[in-house]
Amino acid sequence: MKGTPDALARRAGSPTIVAIARLKSDASYKSAQAFARRTFGGASPIGRRIRIGRVSSPTAWLTIVGVSGDVRHSEITGRAQPEIYVPLAQAPTDMMMLAANTAGNPDDLADAVQKAIASVDPLQPVYHVKPLRRLIDEALLPQASAMSMMTMFAVLALLLSTVGIYGVVSYVVSQQAREFGVRLALGASPGDLMRLVLWRGVSLVGIGTAIGAAGALGVTRLLGGILYGVTATDWPTYLVVAAGLILVGGIACYIPARRATRLDPAVVLRSE
Known part of the structure; x- marks a missing residue:
């Protein structure tokens, strides 16, 4: 705190003093210090007097003895609200908190x-x-509960998508067995088939991830109220999730791709 916070130990009957903390909730006041600069210019607010209320209000003048940082008093995820601190002896209360x-x-x-x-x-x-x-x-319990529920659904969706990718790629490999047999007969290596199957599978995963990311960006406003410490448009989070999905998709494609490399060209061509 800037100023003389020890002065807050004034006794009852002394001139009323306060420490200010963001007296304006307007977004243009980013901090209590910014409010002090805008209200009092380059001069120090310490020792200045303010009065809360209308111009005609009979409220007493308050002498500023300090400027603190922003305070989130009622809602930890909300915007800092206007706050003033008055000595307990000058403003008695039947309840107080000790930190x-x-x-x-x-x-x-x-x-x-x-x-x-x-x-x-x-x-x-x-x-x-x-x-x-x-x-x-x-x-943060309400937000944590909502995020836990969303995480559970996200994990379930990831498992379902993994099984789906595996099933689709396995079906494609079985349908293209003759093509793979011809490629092997013409000199393609098992590694070539592995890269081909993985590329096709991961490409589909990448397209799906891009579509999903675009959809997620469209509903970010709905998520803003349950997030803390991260924004709904946090790009590192999007990149990590996208990379994770592509990695999981690649793993799901690996088993069918490996099966394609073990095809016997003679057996495949004879069966066709």
């Missing part, structure tokens, strides 16, 4: 934190003592 920065495992220090609070006020109830990581996981 402790620990050097070790926070789970091991939960009892110590509760005992420290009890030593100050034994009658003060303390509940929901959790590490920050768990709070974040709980906040």
Whole structure:
């Protein structure tokens, strides 16, 4: 925090002071520091006074003593909202949250934190003592559940597509057995047949992947609300998924391709 955060320890009755954190939710204010620059120019906002509400509002003037970073208070995946921090003595509340920065495992220090609070006020109830990581996981639980369901369907779709690719390529190889026999009889090597079958199969997979990627781009807006830490148009993710699909398709094509290389030209041509 920029400024003098120690001043937030003011007592009741002192002039009201605040620390600001992004007082504008407009997208043009990318951070609390950006808001301070736009509102106060190049001058420091520390020591300036602001008032919340209309011009005719009877609310008291607030003196700025610090500028913090952006805060996502209500929704971790949403945009940072306007925030001000007022000394507890000047704005009492019947509930407050305490955050402790620990050097070790926070789970091991939960009892110590509760005992420290009890030593100050034994009658003060303390509940929901959790590490920050768990709070974040709980906040992201709806998104995590949706992503788990989508992952399950994606894995199922991958398995079905793998079986489908294997079946199609196997059928094509069986239908083109005479062609492969002629190629072998004319001097083609088993490696040539392997590359031919793999190229045909992987080409189909590549075309299907391109069509699927285009369709995925068309529904990215529907996914934006359940993603965290990655955008719906994250190109590295698309590239990794496409490469994975092509790799799986190549593996599914390998067995039929290997079967084609083991054809006996004499047997195939005689059977035709």
